[in-house]
Amino acid sequence: MPHELDSRYDHKAIEHSIYKKWEESGYFNPDRVVSDEGRVVSKKKSLRRSKLATRNSPLETRPFSIIMPPPNANGSLHLGHAVFVTLQDIMARYHRMKGNKTLWLPGADHAGFETQVVFNKKLEKEGRSWFSMNREELYREIWNFTQANKKLMEQQLRKLGASCDWSREKFTLDPDIVRIVYDTFGRLYKDGLIERDAGLVNWCPKHQTSLSDLEIKDEERADPFYYLRYGPFTIGTARPETKFGDKYVVMHPDDARYKEYKDGEQFHLEWINGPLTATILKDKAVDKDFGSGVMTITPWHDPVDFELAKRRNLDKEQIIDERGRLLSIAGEFEGMKITEARPKIVEKLQSKGLVDKVDEAYRHVVRACYKCGTLIEPQIKSQWFVRMNKQIAKSPAAAQAMAGKKKQRASQSLAEMAVRAVKERKIKFYPEHAKKVFLHWLRNLRDWNISRQIVWGIRIPAWFCASCGEVRVMNPLTANPVRSRAYPAADGTSPGDRGAATSNGTKWLLVRHGETEWNKEERAHGHADPPLNNEGRAYAESLAARLKERHIGIILTSDLSRARETAEIVARATGAELIVSKGLRGRHIGIAQGMHHRERRRLYGDIFQSYEDAPPGGESFKDFEERVWNAFRQHHALYRHKNVAVVTHIETIHAILKRTKNWDMKQMIAHQTEKAGFTEFDILDPCPKCKNDLYEQDPDVFDTWFSSGQWPYATLLAGREKRGSSKLEVRGSNIPPRSSNDFQTFYPTDVLETAGDILFFWVARMVMFGLYRTGEIPFRNVYLHGLVRDKDRQKMSKSKDNVIDPLGVAEEYGTDAVRMALVAGNTAGNDTIVSEDKIRGYRNFATKVWNIARFVLMHKTGSTNYQSPITNYTPKLTATDKKFLVETKKIKTEVGRHIERFEFHLAAEKAYHYIWHTFADKVVEHYKDRWPKEGEKRKQTKRTLERQAAASYTLENILANSLTMLHPFMPFVTEAIYKKLKPEEMLMVKPWRE
């Protein structure tokens, strides 16, 4: 019997195959136009069909687009993701049924720093760390890690019923996305909105990178506050360890207590490590009422002091290094961590009588890395900053280029552009008050540091001339190719480099040879010629692997075995041509040859540090450098258009670096050996300033939000280059070729639906970049959802063990139940409470819907269940039947209106309430009377049969409408039921208004 239904809805048996049918139908792709019969027809044809044309009135065929916030490809989806999937899917499904050309574009984010931190935790468990890995290794491993997660995540999105267009899926590291990100960087640079500057950055001593102002969290805590005697003054500080170099003492110009002192006046004092000359400054930056009203300044490690020093052009000195240890200025405290040093410094100050008093319970706010909680140590660093408040001189070149027409706009900054768009109500916020928060933030915005000292991300497309430091910004994916060059994703530059060329297209690498027994014994080689040992050969193999992906054409090496053997191993692996050059030999050290380094330093230390003096029987550094440089220059002239690896001796590398970078001996010696062991140059068009062509690329990568901030237009433009989707074609469906103008069709997008906590991180940046590059807002509406909490209002976290795995509960109660639980009671901007009880409640509702359908199908015209003869009777609708029908349509319209107003909870609750408490409780109950009860002997007349036919018709109609209105919320169970009702059709594309 065709309409036999079990009394329970078995989601497990059905969900997977339903999703598969949806996906294979191709209806997730907006390029498919749906006819009323549910078949796909070509666009031109479909418009000629009058029926379709009627339904798809101009209003309804307008496109509707949502770009999915790309989940981080570093873990599996949690309930927060399930919330966005549900809300966005509701909109997508509703608009698709309404007849809009609906695009929901999925993606994944590489999530730079976050992912590298997550990955590092994994490494730490294995006893490894990112700091002990080279760039390529680390990049490759994280690449594989994210790809695996991404795949998993896509499956999870499917499980949640996401009706997104997989053929347009994007990853933030896709080459076509990266190209656009590079382009934006270049244009911002040209417009003067991105500058490289030595600014004070938030430095995380654990992760060894700078962070933006948004990536730090404030933490209130109690620390001792020390009052120290600084000459005639008393200064207050919570950080005595930064005070070693303080030589300016500042007070407010109006402070009567210090009126006898004059700005610029100098005095001598005894300080932590001895006498010091200090200068008095009068400046309004000082708060008279705080502490003693006098402070000394540490510009290198404090934002206020930095600003003051910058404004008044004062000296700045670094006190604390990147690992959080004191530098040599600290004298006896050098090398100590600040936590360790602080009490000892205070002790010393005390012993010198310099401590006035200590306030032990001083409460203040410290800033910490938002990922690891390590205290942020401000440092001065040369980094790339986006100038948020700098006026763009003319209308932005970027927007003109993209819009293809001139946009006349007044001079304004990135922040002002965004403020204006919001104030002009071009972008609406849900909840509305988010607008105030948004504007408040924009108006207090500071420059944004986008440099990150990590590997995982899009490498900044900026090069520095190795000789004079001149900056060159270019898009390596579009710059004029001299020759094509393939960069694999794992080479540490960026996957965007694949198959692309830079303006000159070649790389020169200076790499060190493998180890010999002499190296192991720490004996100096000179021109002695021991072979590689086992470790040396193993190193050569790993070097070969590292170089293999770089398409090395030529390997230059010296004729000495250790270099030459290393080079041969690399040549075998890479297929590169080997060129042996005696000129590249290391320094000839004469009598010191074979000596232990310590011995050599003891006997000849001065000579080896000197430029002109030669050791007995050996070369002076000057002669050595000349010889190496000549050889290097000759080869460089011959092979500069090829990718070259120079496999040679560490002194040779040092000599080349010294010449290239114009170092003196001191600078060269200070250069760290391990860094020189793998030096990478790009050979570009000669530097306009100094005519040299060796460049080094900035090793930093972009803050991840710099790329995701461009997501709306990047995804839509990137899609332009690709036609069709091989992925879906493989599955045997007939997806038409990708529309070539996604950007024109779908931009600006309709809704940006995302978590409220990334309003600044993401939403604000998208608005600014969108306006800057396209001249238009990226989305018309911003809907923000809150955090998911458990029934005790607790934030879900692994440590609290209250995490609900969305896929787990979906497995147990059905995806539909989870989706309903996530949308019911979920208002814009507020946190959502989800408990298993709530999910169970909506599972019960799914069963309810199922059983309504069971009843309707049992009483359906033609059903064999009751051996109903009503098939032959024309339904004669009674007034009640009509009333019921009208009511359903009214509710359906209201549900739709709520969705359009972003009142998803009201829509869901309305549909729920109607279906359960009207349709089931009243309508179905009402119709039971039209059929004879069991055992009842009621005479079936023409009239009763007509009334039964009317009941059947009405019930079926109400069921279809109920399924329609519920489908956006509970897509699986509704589609499953609809399949029983109309086996040939698909509810997902059933017109909403039918």
Added chain:
RNA sequence: GCGCGCUUAGCUCAGUGGUAGAGCGACUGUUUUACACACAGUAGGUCGGGGGUUCGAUCCCCUCAGCGCGCACCA
């Protein structure tokens, strides 16, 4: 310090200028052929305190209190 919210039934939350709703929970009854993942019913709130506007306020305004969040350079 500045800004933004929240305070409604035991719990979690909706909601409206005309003296309140849902889910879960509690209690009573019911195995009636759509559904016990159900049905019928019951109890439970002076809508944080105070003041104002209004014919009328839980809803609008002011104020106080408690809670939460965001921003902020007080060394």
